[in-house]
Amino acid sequence: EPEVTQTPSHQVTQMGQEVILRCVPISNHLYFYWYRQILGQKVEFLVSFYNNEISEKSEIFDDQFSVERPDGSNFTLKIRSTKLEDSAMYFCASRGTGTGGPPYTEAFFGQGTRLTVV
Amino acid sequence: LAKTTQPISMDSYEGQEVNITCSHNNIATNDYITWYQQFPSQGPRFIIQGYKTKVTNEVASLFIPADRKSSTLSLPRVSLSDTAVYYCLVAPNSGYSTLTFGKGTMLLVSP
Numbered sequence: 001e002p003e004v005t006q007t008p009s010h011q012v013t014q015m016g017q018e019v020i021l022r023c024v025p026i027s028n029h030l031y032f033y034w035y036r037q038i039l040g041q042k043v044e045f046l047v048s049f050y051n052n053e054i055s056e057k058s059e060i061f062d063d064q065f066s067v068e069r070p071d072g073s074n075f076t077l078k079i080r081s082t083k084l085e086d087s088a089m090y091f092c093a094s095r096g097t098g099t100g101g102p103p104y105t106e107a108f109f110g111q112g113t114r115l116t117v118v
Numbered sequence: 119l120a121k122t123t124q125p126i127s128m129d130s131y132e133g134q135e136v137n138i139t140c141s142h143n144n145i146a147t148n149d150y151i152t153w154y155q156q157f158p159s160q161g162p163r164f165i166i167q168g169y170k171t172k173v174t175n176e177v178a179s180l181f182i183p184a185d186r187k188s189s190t191l192s193l194p195r196v197s198l199s200d201t202a203v204y205y206c207l208v209a210p211n212s213g214y215s216t217l218t219f220g221k222g223t224m225l226l227v228s229p
Contacts, residue, residue, distance in 0.1 A: 004161075031214075043162060043205075043219040056216055091161045093217075106152070107217055109161025 002026045006092050006110035013082055013117055021077045021113045023092030032075045033093040033107065034067065036060070043091065049075065082117045089114050120144045120208040127224040136193045138223050140206030143187045151182060151189045154205045154219070162205060162219070166191070169211075193225075201227045 005024045013019050025032050034046040047057040047067055054067065066078045075094075079086055095107040123141040130136045142151065150169050154162040166173055168180040168189070179192040193200055203222040209215040 033217075035219075042221050043156070045216055045218060048214075048216060050214070055214060089159070093161070106164040106167065107162075109163065112159070112161055114159075 002108070004092055004094055004108050004110035006090075006113050008113060009111065010114045011116070013115070015084060015117055016081050019079050019082055019115065021079075021090050021092075021115070023075045023077070023110055024073050025075055025092065025094030026108055027073070029094035029096055029108075031055075031094060031096045032067075032069070033095075034077045035091045035093065035109075036088040037091065037112075038088045046077070079115075082115075084117050087115060087117045120146060120149055122206045122208055122220050124204075124206050124220065124223045126221065127226065129226050129228065130196055131228055132197055133195050136196050136200075136225060136227075138191045138193075138204055138206075138225070139188060140191070141188050142206070142208045145186050145208050146210075148210045149208045150211045151180065151186075152207045152209065152217075153178070153180065153191045154207065156203045156205065156222070165204075167211075196225075196227045198227050198229065201225060 007022045032049040035043050036046055037043045045058050047061045048055045049067055064080045068076050089112045091112045092110045093107040120142045150167055152167040153165045155165050156162045166175055166178050166180045168182050170182050173180045181190045203224050205219050205222040207217055
């Protein structure tokens with residue numbers, strides 16, 4: 001079964017440092033997302049990306065966050081200056097073949113990157 | 119976006135059928151109902167999606183009444199490995215639609 005892969009699985013960083021979380025979505029998918037989940041809380045939407053641009057973003061996704069699809073396979077989330085409250089599990093997701101395949105609401109999630117800001 | 123309401127938690131025993139109901143009174147005409155499952159420290163996983171009536175796959179069944187203001191996820195004969203959080207989502211069946219997760223239902227299956 002195709003899968004979304006994320007690296008690293010765990011990252012520890014000091015407050016104020018920049019981090020880049022990496023994701024390889026499923027190859028023929030068109031829509032890409034980042035979500036985060038603070039320990040014990042719900043999964044929160046950060047940003048969606050389609051056709052090489054942000055299609056929607058939440059209030060959480062402020063100027064400290066950016067996303068990029070630098071080549072045909074990777075999808076990255078950058079946090080410019082990390083804060084303690086950025087500590088969370090970050091999930092990348094992808095969906096949509098654009099060819100009438102699975103339901104468009106079937107998003108495939110990666111295993112996540114646990115970000116710890118100290 | 120249609121708001122969803124689910125029980126915070128449910129308990130069951132191995133071998134029993136579990137039904138988790140979700141309320142979505144403000145569902146729109148073009149909204150679909152989708153359920154996801156999440157194990158600790160893992161990303162959510164798609165279980166099933168429906169628009170109306172009944173949908174069944176190898177994992178679960180989804181019952182949607184005619185007014186579509188609620189839906190019920192049915193898990194037949196649960197096992198310990200079905201212990202997880204189950205999320206009900208309502209969104210248009212479009213790649214542009216944002217999947218918004220609520221707090222979900224924590225299902226605990228005991229021996």
